Structures are given as C-alpha cells and as structure tokens.
Amino acid sequence: MAQKKEYLSKNQKIVLDIIEKSSQPMKAYSILFNVQKKGLKAPPQVYRALDKLVEIGKIHKIESRNAFIACRNSACTITNATAFSICESCEDVKEISSSKLSKYLSNFQDKEGMKYNKYNLEFFGICKKCK
Amino acid sequence: MAQKKEYLSKNQKIVLDIIEKSSQPMKAYSILFNVQKKGLKAPPQVYRALDKLVEIGKIHKIESRNAFIACRNSACTITNATAFSICESCEDVKEISSSKLSKYLSNFQDKEGMKYNKYNLEFFGICKKCK
DNA sequence: CTGTTATTGTTATATTATAACAATGTAATA
DNA sequence: TATTACATTGTTATAATATAACAATAACAG
Numbered sequence: 334m335a336q337k338k339e340y341l342s343k344n345q346k347i348v349l350d351i352i353e354k355s356s357q358p359m360k361a362y363s364i365l366f367n368v369q370k371k372g373l374k375a376p377p378q379v380y381r382a383l384d385k386l387v388e389i390g391k392i393h394k395i396e397s398r399n400a401f402i403a404c405r406n407s408a409c410t411i412t413n414a415t416a417f418s419i420c421e422s423c424e425d426v427k428e429i430s431s432s433k434l435s436k437y438l439s440n441f442q443d444k445e446g447m448k449y450n451k452y453n454l455e456f457f458g459i460c461k462k463c464k
Numbered sequence: 465m466a467q468k469k470e471y472l473s474k475n476q477k478i479v480l481d482i483i484e485k486s487s488q489p490m491k492a493y494s495i496l497f498n499v500q501k502k503g504l505k506a507p508p509q510v511y512r513a514l515d516k517l518v519e520i521g522k523i524h525k526i527e528s529r530n531a532f533i534a535c536r537n538s539a540c541t542i543t544n545a546t547a548f549s550i551c552e553s554c555e556d557v558k559e560i561s562s563s564k565l566s567k568y569l570s571n572f573q574d575k576e577g578m579k580y581n582k583y584n585l586e587f588f589g590i591c592k593k594c595k
Numbered sequence: 596c597t598g599t600t601a602t603t604g605t606t607a608t609a610t611t612a613t614a615a616c617a618a619t620g621t622a623a624t625a
Numbered sequence: 626t627a628t629t630a631c632a633t634t635g636t637t638a639t640a641a642t643a644t645a646a647c648a649a650t651a652a653c654a655g
Contacts, residue, residue, distance in 0.1 A: 449587035456580035
C-alpha cells in the first residue's frame with residue numbers, strides 16, 4: 334500500500350531538528366555544515382530531506398531568501414498557504430498566522446473567478462527593533 | 465545632484481526589451497543567451513540590469529521560479545507590492561492587479577500592529593486551460 | 596577641459612540545486 | 626527463510642543561479 338507519510342526518516346529528523354533549533358531561517362548549505370557531524374555529507378541528502386519536510390508542511394521555504402524555517406503554525410500543515418514578515422534590516426523572519434488573512438486569500442478570486450488555496454506571501458519592512 | 469533614475473541605460477533597455485517581448489517569465493541565463501548578439505556577454509551585465517529594472521518596478525522577480533516578468537500594471541511602479549498567479553502545470557504566470565487585494569494587504573496589520581507596504585504574493589493552482 | 600560619478604566590460608568564483616546511479620534498509624509474504 | 630518490492634540513503638559529478646572585484650569607458654556638472 335502506498336503509505337501516507339506520517340513518520341520521518343532518519344535524515345529528515347536530523348534536518349528538521351537543526352531547523353527547529355534555529356529561530357531564524359537556515360540556508361541549505363548552512364544546514365549541511367551543521368549536520369555533517371551526524372553523517373550527512375552531501376547536498377542531495379539535505380535537499381531530499383528539505384523537499385519532503387516542505388511537502389508535509391513541517392518547514393517552509395522563504396523564497397526571497399532561499400532559506401528554510403520551521404513551521405510554528407499548526408493550521409498550515411500541508412496546506413501550503415503561508416505568510417511571513419521579513420525585516421529588511423536584520424533579516425528577522427516571522428510566520429504570520431492570521432485566520433482572517435488566510436481566509437481572505439483562500440477566498441480571493443482573480444479576474445476569471447479562479448480561487449487558489451495554495452499561496453506564499455512575503456511582507457517586507459523594517460521591524461520595531463531596527464527602527 | 466544624485467539624480468533619480470528616469471531613463472534607462474543601454475543594457476537596461478536591451479534586457480527590458482527582451483523581457484517585454486516575452487509573455488512569460490524569463491530566466492536570467494535565458495535572457496543572457498538572447499542578448500549575446502547585442503553584446504552582453506557575461507552574467508553580471510544581465511544581473512545588473514535586472515537588479516535596476518526590479519528596483520524601478522519595470523520588471524518583477526517571480527521568486528519561486530527564479531524568473532523575471534515585465535510589469536503590466538501601471539499601479540505598481542516602484543511600490544514593490546506585487547501579486548501573481550502561477551499555474552503549476554503549464555507554468556503560466558499572470559500578474560494580478562486588484563486594487564481591493566492591494567488595499568487589503570497594504571492595510572494588513574500583524575500582531576504587533578505593524579503594516580507593510582511592500583510585499584510579494586504568489587498564488588499557485590491549475591489554470592483553466594490545464595484543468 | 597577636468598574631475599566626478601555612473602555605466603560597462605571582464606574574469607573568476609561563490610552559492611544554490613539536481614541528475615544519475617549504486618548501495619542499503621525495511622517490511623510484507625510466498 | 627528467501628524473495629520481492631519499494632523507500633531511503635550514500636556518492637560523485639555537474640547544472641543553474643548569482644555575486645565579488647576590479648579595470649575600462651562614457652556621461653555630465655562645474
């Protein structure tokens with residue numbers, strides 16, 4: 334039976350663990366460097382784990398930064414409907430979990446009346462600390 | 465006087481021209497290939513033009529695709545408040561110009577009451593043609 | 596003109612990501 | 626147990642995306 338992934342493989346656990354320990358997004362090669370002591374030596378090992386973790390919603394990719402952050406929002410498991418705020422000064426990234434926002438975007442219709450339940454939104458600004 | 469850029473340099477025109485002729489996003493190295501006959505031989509020449517064109521709002525970067533598309537939306541000159549729909553099957557990309565959406569997002573406040581006038585939103589789905 | 600700044604050209608290299616295939620592990624069952 | 630099937634891992638090489646650094650040239654204000 335084609336099982337639906339409910340557990341994580343060894344490498345996926347290792348990669349998720351290091352990302353969860355970071356409050357901020359991590360780049361793939363920084364992850365690679367950090368997991369080399371655990372035996373993951375080559376990029377494909379890291380990228381495969383990242384791909385799967387993104388797919389199952391455990392982490393998200395910050396597209397504008399080519400970096401990966403752990404999901405802190407139980408609501409977005411698997412939905413791939415994500416929103417972030419990014420400080421352009423200190424590069425601090427926060428996941429936004431606003432049910433109002435996600436409802437608005439999931440219900441948004443383009444000119445042809447089409448809806449999209451999958452989206453990625455990145456807000457940019459200067460955070461309070463940096464102001 | 466530190467002039468505010470109102471004109472385009474030679475290379476910027478060449479790069480913008482090729483992007484505007486394409487209805488779909490173009491990748492940097494595809495642009496490079498296409499402008500080599502015009503004398504732009506090396507990546508930095510293309511990337512510099514791309515950077516400036518993005519900065520002044522003539523083109524936008526589709527972050528999830530590492531590709532660049534001409535701006536068709538007079539309203540977003542310089543604001544860097546952008547929204548796109550992307551078909552995950554045929555990779556067709558459309559810029560969304562909805563004043564309702566842009567108002568909603570520009571007025572959105574996060575938990576700390578912070579607003580962001582700069583954002584990038586990418587919607588994903590399967591377009592009508594591909595359904 | 597002349598000094599200043601923007602732009603361009605050029606080489607090299609950094610960063611991000613995937614292809615391809617071999618080896619190993621896992622789990623169901625004949 | 627042996628067998629099969631499939632997922633995962635390991636490994637090498639390379640593709641794709643992007644920038645650093647500096648030299649050469651052009652554009653322009655004073």
